[in-house]
Amino acid sequence: MSNSQQTPGIVPNRLPEEAYQDNFSDLHPRLDDHEALVAADRCYFCHDAPCMEACPTTIDIPLFIRQIATGTPKAAALTILEQNILGGMCARVCPTETLCEEVCVRETAEGNPVEIGRLQRYATDTVMEAHPFARADATGKTVAVVGAGPAGLSAAHRLAMHGHDVVLYDARAKAGGLNEFGIASYKSVDNFAAREVDWLLSIGGIEVKLGQALGNGLQLDELQTRYDAVFLGVGLAGVNALRCDGEDKDNVLDAVEFISDLRQAEDLSSLPVGRHVVVIGGGMTAVDAAVQAKLLGAEDVSLVYRRGRDRMGASEFEQDLASSKGVRIITHAAPTAIHGNGAVAEIEFAYTTDGANGLEETGESFRLRADQVLKAIGQTLGDANGLEIDGGKIKVGETGRTSRSGVWAGGDCASGGDDLTVTAVAEGRDAAEDIHATLMGG
Amino acid sequence: MADLHSTFLGIESPNPFWLASAPPTDKEYNVRRAFEAGWGGVVWKTLGEAGPPVVNVNGPRYGAIHGADRRLLGLNNIELITDRPLEVNLEEITRVKKDYPDRAVIVSLMVPCEEEPWRKILREVELTGADGVELNFGCPHGMAERGMGSAVGQVPEYIQMVTEWVKKHSHLPCIVKLTPNITNILGPAQAAKAGGADAVSLINTINSITSVNLDMMSPEPMIDGMGTHGGYCGPAVKPIAMNMVAEIARNEKTAGIPISGIGGVTTWRDAAEFMALGASNVQVCTAAMTYGFKVVQEMISGLSQWMDEKGHASTADFVGLATPKVTDWQHLNLDHITKAEINQDDCIKCGRCYAACEDTSHQAIEMSEDRIFTVKDDECVACNLCVNVCPVEGCITMRTLAPGEVDERTGMVVPAVDDKRTWLQHPNNPSADPNMCIVRGQ
Numbered sequence: 001m002s003n004s005q006q007t008p009g010i011v012p013n014r015l016p017e018e019a020y021q022d023n024f025s026d027l028h029p030r031l032d033d034h035e036a037l038v039a040a041d042r043c044y045f046c047h048d049a050p051c052m053e054a055c056p057t058t059i060d061i062p063l064f065i066r067q068i069a070t071g072t073p074k075a076a077a078l079t080i081l082e083q084n085i086l087g088g089m090c091a092r093v094c095p096t097e098t099l100c101e102e103v104c105v106r107e108t109a110e111g112n113p114v115e116i117g118r119l120q121r122y123a124t125d126t127v128m129e130a131h132p133f134a135r136a137d138a139t140g141k142t143v144a145v146v147g148a149g150p151a152g153l154s155a156a157h158r159l160a161m162h163g164h165d166v167v168l169y170d171a172r173a174k175a176g177g178l179n180e181f182g183i184a185s186y187k188s189v190d191n192f193a194a195r196e197v198d199w200l201l202s203i204g205g206i207e208v209k210l211g212q213a214l215g216n217g218l219q220l221d222e223l224q225t226r227y228d229a230v231f232l233g234v235g236l237a238g239v240n241a242l243r244c245d246g247e248d249k250d251n252v253l254d255a256v257e258f259i260s261d262l263r264q265a266e267d268l269s270s271l272p273v274g275r276h277v278v279v280i281g282g283g284m285t286a287v288d289a290a291v292q293a294k295l296l297g298a299e300d301v302s303l304v305y306r307r308g309r310d311r312m313g314a315s316e317f318e319q320d321l322a323s324s325k326g327v328r329i330i331t332h333a334a335p336t337a338i339h340g341n342g343a344v345a346e347i348e349f350a351y352t353t354d355g356a357n358g359l360e361e362t363g364e365s366f367r368l369r370a371d372q373v374l375k376a377i378g379q380t381l382g383d384a385n386g387l388e389i390d391g392g393k394i395k396v397g398e399t400g401r402t403s404r405s406g407v408w409a410g411g412d413c414a415s416g417g418d419d420l421t422v423t424a425v426a427e428g429r430d431a432a433e434d435i436h437a438t439l440m441g442g
Numbered sequence: 443m444a445d446l447h448s449t450f451l452g453i454e455s456p457n458p459f460w461l462a463s464a465p466p467t468d469k470e471y472n473v474r475r476a477f478e479a480g481w482g483g484v485v486w487k488t489l490g491e492a493g494p495p496v497v498n499v500n501g502p503r504y505g506a507i508h509g510a511d512r513r514l515l516g517l518n519n520i521e522l523i524t525d526r527p528l529e530v531n532l533e534e535i536t537r538v539k540k541d542y543p544d545r546a547v548i549v550s551l552m553v554p555c556e557e558e559p560w561r562k563i564l565r566e567v568e569l570t571g572a573d574g575v576e577l578n579f580g581c582p583h584g585m586a587e588r589g590m591g592s593a594v595g596q597v598p599e600y601i602q603m604v605t606e607w608v609k610k611h612s613h614l615p616c617i618v619k620l621t622p623n624i625t626n627i628l629g630p631a632q633a634a635k636a637g638g639a640d641a642v643s644l645i646n647t648i649n650s651i652t653s654v655n656l657d658m659m660s661p662e663p664m665i666d667g668m669g670t671h672g673g674y675c676g677p678a679v680k681p682i683a684m685n686m687v688a689e690i691a692r693n694e695k696t697a698g699i700p701i702s703g704i705g706g707v708t709t710w711r712d713a714a715e716f717m718a719l720g721a722s723n724v725q726v727c728t729a730a731m732t733y734g735f736k737v738v739q740e741m742i743s744g745l746s747q748w749m750d751e752k753g754h755a756s757t758a759d760f761v762g763l764a765t766p767k768v769t770d771w772q773h774l775n776l777d778h779i780t781k782a783e784i785n786q787d788d789c790i791k792c793g794r795c796y797a798a799c800e801d802t803s804h805q806a807i808e809m810s811e812d813r814i815f816t817v818k819d820d821e822c823v824a825c826n827l828c829v830n831v832c833p834v835e836g837c838i839t840m841r842t843l844a845p846g847e848v849d850e851r852t853g854m855v856v857p858a859v860d861d862k863r864t865w866l867q868h869p870n871n872p873s874a875d876p877n878m879c880i881v882r883g884q
């Protein structure tokens with residue numbers, strides 16, 4: 001440990017070696033057998049279960065929990081994976097407190113839901129050694145899937161399972177999308193994202209082509225002539241700008257980039273982090289950036305959001321997680337200027353209030369010391385490739401059909417649904433089913 | 443996935459899970475839903491003679507025993523046979539069988555103990571296209587007061603007589619359903635066999651009072667201040683039912699008659715256990731009444747996973763595999779010695795094993811000042827009580843002493859594996875042949 005939490009500037013090695021290991025260990029470790037049985041026993045096997053309804057991929061939760069309770073977690077895993085091929089990742093990253101667990105009848109009864117997410121992890125972990133699904137007979141049809149994030153992976157897998165030949169393109173050098181580059185590291189430890197991708201691809205019939213970007217080499221027209229159908233799962237490549245003075249100063253970064261570097265780091269102690277870090281935003285990305293900056297050894301981390309806590313995209317659970325790690329959450333403050341000589345030194349905020357005409361500045365302001373500012377104020381669609389847009393995203397119908405015949409889209413880049421891993425998986429799967437029906441129908 | 447296909451008396455069904463004759467099979471609407479949910483077959487709710495149907499009470503007809511967390515462990519009912527007109531039931535059976543030719547449809551019957559009514563109803567059942575009949579000699583309340591149900595089932599001569607009539611007047615496979623309200627199940631089973639029954643099914647419900655209302659001083663379920671004994675079923679009766687199945691399967695005079703196992707089947711494992719003891723398939727009532735028809739999905743996936751793991755290609759493969767292991771006490775090996783062992787990593791230090799052993803068994807568990815619980819090998823008689831009361835599954839296990847090891851309690855050296863001594867060779871047995879007695883140095 002050459003540096004400490006008090007070392008000025010942006011430096012690596014702020015913590016003792018062991019601290020990194022502890023700080024970035026599994027947020028929700030796997031339940032052991034006894035814990036799983038106790039947790040599973042609490043499920044009532046509800047009829048037309050509300051939890052199942054709340055799951056974007058409609059996993060048969062009562063059934064898989066019953067399968068765990070009767071000692072057949074592998075059967076439980078199949079129940080999960082039939083609906084959601086990334087059930088392993090979703091078990092780790094889903095904000096269950098706002099999805100299935102929020103509506104669990106045990107939450108209603110005693111304020112303490114069945115631990116659906118952790119049970120899902122318990123079950124799926126039992127089948128990660130070998131791929132459990134087989135491909136149908138070859139159809140002779142080919143589909144291009146662009147983007148190897150959750151949406152693209154889910155679509156590619158479902159298409160391959162139906163016997164189509166899939167080519168999966170991604171601009172990056174590694175598949176996985178935000179599972180690999182975005183999700184907080186304590187949610188996906190031990191290289192789980194990459195292992196899950198390998199496991200998913202081992203169904204066969206999916207050729208992966210990395211380092212190939214649509215709009216930069218690949219063209220939609222050309223893909224359409226070469227393949228029977230195209231699915232786009234390109235996520236959100238752009239980031240919103242702060243639009244305040246001094247935004248271009250050094251050490252003012254996009255939070256997603258900061259996280260992506262962190263996720264790819266071989267050795268966390270070698271990652272430089274500021275002493276005084278300020279994160280701007282109120283979503284999951286903001287919380288993840290703030291928490292991980294703190295865990296890397298920043299002395300103080302403030303997360304500043306322009307509205308109230310109830311409007312934050314991050315769930316209460318996520319907010320509490322941030323607080324428990326020592327992140328200070330400041331609400332009702334909007335950045336007005338970034339000060340510093342070359343690099344950021346201070347950031348100035350105006351207090352805000354919810355007025356009649358939306359957010360208004362109160363006239364009062366304050367400054368925070370900052371040697372690193374992380375912007376997490378939302379991402380935007382990159383190139384729409386000439387497709388019709390709706391609310392800043394590619395406009396799609398129920399099953400992911402875009403304005404262009406033969407082109408489907410899903411996940412963060414497509415309109416409708418929350419920007420969540422599980423939603424991307426559902427949309428990829430449903431588009432694949434529609435592509436399958438379309439290709440086989442005539 | 444293993445093939446669960448089942449053939450019972452030549453009757454085919456896609457799996458060995460049938461719904462027992464009871465409310466779940468009372469009408470077309472239910473049975474169609476059951477088949478859609480995946481049940482392999484049904485035994486239609488018991489039909490009576492033509493004419494005005496029986497009348498049920500119009501107050502509560504069920505009582506229940508709950509375990510922790512209100513888990514339903516035992517159900518008791520005072521319902522009679524179907525209270526819907528015979529013609530309506532027969533029409534519905536005809537329609538359902540026609541629409542579900544691959545499922546087993548058995549018709550349960552109970553008419554007065556005279557040849558003519560049996561001849562008559564059999565003629566009508568044959569016209570429905572049903573696969574077989576089940577004779578309800580088991581209903582323990584109401585119908586028994588009218589000389590039917592268990593009033594027949596408790597008199598072997600009647601069982602034989604009625605079974606003979608049924609075989610004489612119908613070509614349909616005939617299953618005789620036995621009542622457990624009898625001291626020895628072999629009598630009725632033998633009578634059924636002698637009468638020409640193709641199979642027996644068991645058990646029907648057990649005479650019971652589930653609770654007493656202490657304010658009204660009346661048994662429950664309470665009808666206008668009074669109650670009557672009901673028929674008990676559900677998980678609580680499974681051990682009783684399994685013993686009766688095993689007795690029939692292993693007894694010379696009854697062995698070989700096909701058995702349909704009934705009583706508390708709730709999970710795949712319960713079914714596998716019944717089948718291992720000699721039942722060719724199982725029937726289920728309470729589990730469906732507690733959790734709905736969907737519960738069969740866990741039975742299907744669980745049994746199929748287990749069969750795959752064990753390498754059983756068909757459900758017939760494991761029927762009766764445990765039957766030869768059911769024996770009389772006198773044939774058990776008295777030189778087989780085990781000792782309880784507590785896994786300190788799993789132990790949560792509740793002290794239940796200690797209380798049980800110290801107060802009610804053999805004072806063989808030691809408790810240290812700091813609540814470490816250990817087994818005293820020189821006191822432990824291996825009764826298994828601690829294993830059964832420990833809240834952590836697998837925390838206390840039984841270790842078998844290997845040949846050559848010394849039992850610290852008795853000083854006896856464990857003999858070689860093939861050198862076993864049962865009560866018949868034991869010197870303490872006054873009626874043992876002294877020449878056959880084996881004395882061990884102790």
Ligand SMILES: Cc1cc2nc3c(=O)[nH]c(=O)nc-3n(C[C@H](O)[C@H](O)[C@H](O)COP(=O)(O)OP(=O)(O)OC[C@H]3O[C@@H](n4cnc5c(N)ncnc54)[C@H](O)[C@@H]3O)c2cc1C
Pocket residue numbers: 093094095146147148149150151152169170171172175176177178179182183184187212213214215233234235236237256259284285288382410411412413418419420421422424
């Ligand atoms: C920091 C962060 C934390 C998050 N945490 C959570 C969480 O805990 N739980 C949760 O449910 N959700 C979380 N999310 C949201 C979740 O990650 C996304 O909703 C999900 O990954 C969307 O999947 P996708 O497949 O649509 O897009 P992405 O995962 O973004 O994948 C898109 C893929 O397309 C590729 N691509 C982009 N453009 C092109 C192009 N032109 N040509 C070829 N390939 C291209 C990209 O390289 C990428 O691999 C988080 C998001 C972020 C940013």
Ligand SMILES: Cc1cc2nc3c(=O)[nH]c(=O)nc-3n(C[C@H](O)[C@H](O)[C@H](O)COP(=O)(O)O)c2cc1C
Pocket residue numbers: 462463464465487488517518519521522523524550578580581619645646647674675676677679704705706707725726727728729
């Ligand atoms: C409400 C109720 C009604 C029943 N009616 C009949 C019946 O009409 N005929 C019959 O043979 N058995 C009847 N039974 C007994 C069941 O078929 C079955 O033998 C018994 O419930 C044990 O199985 P289980 O533990 O799975 O419930 C009835 C059981 C219940 C709970």
Ligand code: SF4
Pocket residue numbers: 042043044045046049050051052061062065103104105106114116
């Ligand atoms: S809502 Fe809760 S109790 Fe009901 S099925 Fe879902 S997990 Fe089980």
Ligand code: SF4
Pocket residue numbers: none
């Ligand atoms: S289960 Fe249905 S029929 Fe029975 S008492 Fe309740 S509401 Fe009435």
Ligand code: SF4
Pocket residue numbers: 784788789790791792793794795796815831832833834837838
């Ligand atoms: S009952 Fe089980 S958990 Fe409790 S003290 Fe004994 S061994 Fe430990």
